Amino acid sequence: MDVESLLSWYRNNHRCLPWRTDRTPYGTWISEAMLQQTRVTTVLDYYPRFLEHFPDIRSLAASSEDEVLKLWEGLGYYSRARNLMRGARYVCEHFDGELPESSDLLIRIPGIGPYMAGAIASQAFQEPVPAVDGNCIRIYCRLYALPMIPSERTTYNEVYSRVAKDIPPEEPGDFNEALMDFGSLICTPKSPRCTACPFATECSANLLGKQEDFPLKKTKKETPVEEHTILRIFVGKKILVHKRPSSGLLAGLFELVDLPGNMEYHEVKKWLKDNLLEFCGDSSLAASFIEPDIRVLGTGKHIFSHLRWNMIGYEIHLPDQEPIKGNAKKFGELVSAKKYGSLAFASAIRMYR
Ligand code: SF4
Known part of the structure; x- marks a missing residue:
């Protein structure tokens, strides 16, 4: 040269x-x-x-x-x-x-x-x-x-x-x-x-x-695709978040509730009923699961270097309720809007924050 x-x-x-x-x-x-x-x-x-x-x-x-x-x-x-x-x-x-x-x-x-x-x-x-x-x-x-x-x-x-x-x-x-x-x-x-x-x-x-x-190109393998349903769940004014494990994809970052598959409205409703009663207690919340306040946030995708996520997001509003002790960890934690703003989230789900 x-x-x-x-x-x-x-x-x-x-x-x-x-x-x-x-x-x-x-x-x-x-x-x-x-x-x-x-x-x-x-x-x-x-x-x-x-x-x-x-x-x-x-x-x-x-x-x-x-x-x-x-x-x-x-x-x-x-x-x-x-x-x-x-x-x-x-x-x-x-x-x-x-x-x-x-x-x-x-x-x-x-x-x-x-x-x-x-x-x-x-x-x-x-x-x-x-x-x-x-x-x-x-x-x-x-x-x-x-x-x-x-x-x-x-x-x-x-x-x-x-x-x-x-x-x-x-x-x-x-x-x-x-x-x-x-x-x-x-x-x-x-x-x-x-x-x-x-x-x-x-x-x-x-x-x-x-x-x-030049240089020569390697023949590309097809990128695997995963489907996710992202739930932004408000319990009163608080928001349910979860910290990802300290190793693996997006390690240590916060996320919203992330469920496998692209779930439809009725599937989300069923999931809420099956799971969040356990999280929040069943008595005062039971009525809200008859017709829960669920809004569609739309579909999105995120491309990682080796993987693609296709996502659908929903926003859900539940009445104010303290989680049952011991169950909080299973789903994550409820945080105030102020704390929510200070947490580091993966850019993959930015459109649903
Ligand atoms: S490929 Fe073109 S830009 Fe690159 S070094 Fe050769 S002449 Fe220059």
Whole structure:
């Protein structure tokens, strides 16, 4: 690769981003965690708020999981938020609250993998180490017409060794960031802007006229679909919520009552009768189950990386009633509107909140 052409393109076209203009190792770490699988424009909203709330590693280490998840709400891939918190605690315990300066030590921190270690070490500490992500793989596969599948280990190794040869020791951070911007703005996954590309005359894929054929595509498996019924249940002015388990999909986030299948009105009514009498006691509520106040909130869908949810939502109003002791846990807990607003919910059910 003509490294000077890439750096010169970067000097003239780089994006002005807050974590670049005010560069700190901690800010670099947070921005890299937020940028995984997420658009820059989305991160621009979250980054300053997160740093305002947790200005340094020690404040993040001292936070609660609910606090971190609330600030992360809507960004998705919530394991990143939990990993940041775990990572911050590890840094306080093993590195006296400061990120270590080498990629070899950074990679020991929970949540920091080879890409992020390379990105932080090169950008914040000027270590000449590659940061190979999907952008980088796409660019190199096109430049050299490498017939490789991005997700395979051999592809990563091949691209890593090419980047390691190209990375300039005096500007490693700019080089890695230049690849990121170049992959986002010019050598994009679809319709790359080859006419504006400084490598147009040397790029093998472009010369072959097969830019979008590189890297090779893996044949896609069909995404599994799950059906859910989401119930926003008011008991008086309180709302029934449930915290998801601490591991697995959407771990640690709050949700509304979530039942399997796309239930119809009469099924919801039956479920209420069968289950919520147990929750709230049967005497004063019995009348409300003859014709309960149920409103349809509509259908929705959410696409995860490996799964799709098709949903239907209902809002239900029940008379004010304290849950029977011992049964509350089975269904979740009743919270006030104020507390409800402070809880971190999965964006999958945002339309029903
Ligand atoms: S010529 Fe096109 S495909 Fe090749 S590196 Fe440039 S933008 Fe990418």
